[in-house]
Amino acid sequence: MTVTATSPPKTDERLANVGLVQILLRRPEIGALLGASVVWIFFAFIAPTNWLSINGVARILDPSSTLGIMAVAVALLMIGGEFDLSAGVMTGTTGLITGLLAVKLGMNIWPAMFISLLFALLVGYLNGLMVIKTGLPSFIVTLATFFILRGANVGVTRLVTNQVRVAGIDEAPGFYTARMIFNTEFTFLGAEFRTTILWWIAITVLATWVLQRTPWGSWIFAAGGDPNAARNVGVPANRVKIALFMTTASAAWLVGMMNDLRLRSAVASQGIGQEFVYIIAAVIGGCLLTGGYGSAIGASIGALIFGMARVGIVFAGWDTDWFFSFLGIMLLAAVLVNDYTRKQAEALAVARAKARTESEEAEP
Amino acid sequence: MSRGTPLLETRNVTKLFGSVIALNGVSFSVHAGEVHCLLGDNGAGKSTLIKILSGVHEPTEGEYYFEGSPVRFTSPREALSHGIATVYQDLALIPLMSIWRNFFLGSEPKRGWGPFQRYDIDFAKRTVREELGKMGIDIRDPDQPVGTMSGGERQSVAIARAVYFGAKVLILDEPTAALGVKQAGTVLRYIARAKARGLGVIFITHNPHHAYAVGDRFTILKRGRSLGTYTKAELSREEMIRLMSGADELEAISHELEELARRDVQEDAIVAHVEEQLAESLESEAEALKRHPE
Numbered sequence: 278m279t280v281t282a283t284s285p286p287k288t289d290e291r292l293a294n295v296g297l298v299q300i301l302l303r304r305p306e307i308g309a310l311l312g313a314s315v316v317w318i319f320f321a322f323i324a325p326t327n328w329l330s331i332n333g334v335a336r337i338l339d340p341s342s343t344l345g346i347m348a349v350a351v352a353l354l355m356i357g358g359e360f361d362l363s364a365g366v367m368t369g370t371t372g373l374i375t376g377l378l379a380v381k382l383g384m385n386i387w388p389a390m391f392i393s394l395l396f397a398l399l400v401g402y403l404n405g406l407m408v409i410k411t412g413l414p415s416f417i418v419t420l421a422t423f424f425i426l427r428g429a430n431v432g433v434t435r436l437v438t439n440q441v442r443v444a445g446i447d448e449a450p451g452f453y454t455a456r457m458i459f460n461t462e463f464t465f466l467g468a469e470f471r472t473t474i475l476w477w478i479a480i481t482v483l484a485t486w487v488l489q490r491t492p493w494g495s496w497i498f499a500a501g502g503d504p505n506a507a508r509n510v511g512v513p514a515n516r517v518k519i520a521l522f523m524t525t526a527s528a529a530w531l532v533g534m535m536n537d538l539r540l541r542s543a544v545a546s547q548g549i550g551q552e553f554v555y556i557i558a559a560v561i562g563g564c565l566l567t568g569g570y571g572s573a574i575g576a577s578i579g580a581l582i583f584g585m586a587r588v589g590i591v592f593a594g595w596d597t598d599w600f601f602s603f604l605g606i607m608l609l610a611a612v613l614v615n616d617y618t619r620k621q622a623e624a625l626a627v628a629r630a631k632a633r634t635e636s637e638e639a640e641p
Numbered sequence: 642m643s644r645g646t647p648l649l650e651t652r653n654v655t656k657l658f659g660s661v662i663a664l665n666g667v668s669f670s671v672h673a674g675e676v677h678c679l680l681g682d683n684g685a686g687k688s689t690l691i692k693i694l695s696g697v698h699e700p701t702e703g704e705y706y707f708e709g710s711p712v713r714f715t716s717p718r719e720a721l722s723h724g725i726a727t728v729y730q731d732l733a734l735i736p737l738m739s740i741w742r743n744f745f746l747g748s749e750p751k752r753g754w755g756p757f758q759r760y761d762i763d764f765a766k767r768t769v770r771e772e773l774g775k776m777g778i779d780i781r782d783p784d785q786p787v788g789t790m791s792g793g794e795r796q797s798v799a800i801a802r803a804v805y806f807g808a809k810v811l812i813l814d815e816p817t818a819a820l821g822v823k824q825a826g827t828v829l830r831y832i833a834r835a836k837a838r839g840l841g842v843i844f845i846t847h848n849p850h851h852a853y854a855v856g857d858r859f860t861i862l863k864r865g866r867s868l869g870t871y872t873k874a875e876l877s878r879e880e881m882i883r884l885m886s887g888a889d890e891l892e893a894i895s896h897e898l899e900e901l902a903r904r905d906v907q908e909d910a911i912v913a914h915v916e917e918q919l920a921e922s923l924e925s926e927a928e929a930l931k932r933h934p935e
């Protein structure tokens with residue numbers, strides 16, 4: 278009876294407060310948005326002339342775009358509860374396959390691209406199948422794939438070209454139409470932007486739509502949250518996971534093609550080490566390492582933070598050697614912020630549930 | 642109870658997990674418009690049996706018939722598409738996902754066409770509110786993550802979901818375990834109503850009063866074997882309670898305790914004897930010292 282006697286304004290205040298925190302709990306990208314703002318303001322003070330120009334914006338978005346495409350795909354996979362350490366090296370492998378087919382066999386660029394896409398889909402499928410059939414952590418399975426591809430990239434390229442790069446891809450028929458679609462520059466507001474930015478935005482929108490507005494979105498969250506429970510209520514969790522591995526591989530193919538078309542050549546070391554950068558971007562964007570939680574927009578903002586750091590360090594005239602240290606600090610800060618907001622939100626949600634049961638018990 | 646072909650039937654079903662025999666030659670059936678209670682101790686194999694029925698496990702041996710024809714479900718999705726819905730003992734809810742997403746997980750309502758087909762979110766939220774409201778759970782926010790609900794509320798979500806999707810068979814594995822008296826009553830009423838609608842209901846519980854209140858037939862499992870199936874007419878409430886609570890087992894336990902007590906008494910005697918001997922030898926040593934002080 279004493280419970281009902283508490284002053285009502287106090288309870289109202291707490292409920293309103295919880296409402297805000299609940300929104301934070303449901304929006305995994307809040308931490309990333311905060312981080313992006315801090316980094317942006319930071320460089321706006323350090324190097325205002327370059328940073329605040331439209332050219333500066335174009336420069337920032339350029340590296341962010343290809344990274345963002347990968348981060349979004351990796352985020353989907355992480356929400357689905359898996360990792361892909363072969364995602365970085367796959368951008369190199371697909372680039373080399375297309376390059377070798379075009380240069381050494383004189384193929385038109387389009388069928389060459391199509392063949393490397395099939396290859397990427399096959400590797401993605403095998404990654405998924407191995408993870409599901411063996412029950413091993415995807416971290417191990419895709420680490421094996423990473424090493425296999427890394428070795429093959431150098432081995433095959435040297436065998437065929439006696440070098441570790443394939444040059445002259447732009448002589449292939451169809452090169453310039455492909456370039457126009459995938460990676461060319463266009464002028465907007467007087468600055469030169471790249472079409473990869475449009476791809477990045479489109480892919481982020483598509484991934485967000487799938488996650489939020491289609492049954493597949495629910496299935497992805499469920500497959501990562503609790504695959505057993507998901508299967509028990511009829512979610513084809515295995516199919517979902519395989520599809521996600523194939524999606525990551527396809528994204529790597531897309532970025533591989535974008536690199537080929539921009540640089541007109543492919544190098545055997547392309548993409549190595551990038552797999553962790555994708556994962557970091559996804560984590561900064563609010564993905565949980567344990568799966569079942571995250572966002573595509575968050576991953577894109579994570580990629581944007583990377584782009585800003587990369588370009589900002591140059592604008593500020595600093596030694597670019599420090600780039601990775603900066604990334605490490607960003608990662609740590611993001612994870613701490615995400616963890617803090619989530620715990621805070623959960624505690625308040627539990628408090629609300631308790632308050633409600635208490636008041637319900639007091640009612641009759 | 643010979644009312645034509647049962648909705649579901651297993652014949653001599655055996656399930657092995659490695660070398661563990663979870664089920665051993667169990668025959669079980671449920672008819673339309675019948676509540677069949679599955680009773681037995683912890684680890685008797687009840688959950689294993691219903692997981693075979695709901696497509697989670699495939700039986701190692703034995704046959705499974707759905708409406709008279711043999712079936713082999715390789716996933717719960719197939720069982721669901723036959724109209725078999727289950728409330729699992731662990732509820733099968735995803736804690737970080739919202740109530741409405743959990744409710745429709747695996748059977749999402751869709752709108753639109755072709756590649757633009759999307760989740761009918763408005764319908765999902767509205768339906769969840771309605772269905773849980775019918776159970777006496779008033780959710781203010783269907784977007785609330787299931788993990789932040791109370792145990793009883795979560796159980797109610799799982800039950801409401803199964804009731805909503807169970808077209809022919811409803812399987813409930815200890816659905817009232819975490820519920821208050823009022824909500825448990827609601828669940829029993831749901832079971833009675835599903836039976837009246839012509840569904841077959843399989844109901845697992847450790848509560849004899851709940852079982853006897855709604856059950857038509859009772860099967861008792863013990864260590865993976867069936868002790869038999871009884872109709873309500875064949876089994877009085879007292880007999881059922883005796884079978885469930887294992888009066889025989891209770892007797893065995895009391896014997897065991899007596900045995901332990903007896904052993905304690907014996908051990909006490911031994912200890913006393915040893916101490917006595919020790920005291921004696923110390924005494925004689927002390928005397929010897931007194932006689933020869935050097």
Ligand SMILES: Nc1ncnc2c1ncn2[C@@H]1O[C@H](COP(=O)(O)OP(=O)(O)OP(=O)(O)O)[C@@H](O)[C@H]1O
Pocket residue numbers: 658661662663681682683684685686687688689690730
């Ligand atoms: N996936 C599994 N792997 C190995 N053993 C299992 C598995 N599932 C069940 N078992 C074993 O099978 C036996 C029966 O378990 P089951 O869950 O069916 O019991 P139950 O009758 O539902 O018990 P409770 O009343 O405690 O829920 C147990 O000994 C259990 O250890």
Ligand SMILES: [Mg+2]
Pocket residue numbers: 687688689730814
């Ligand atoms: Mg059980």
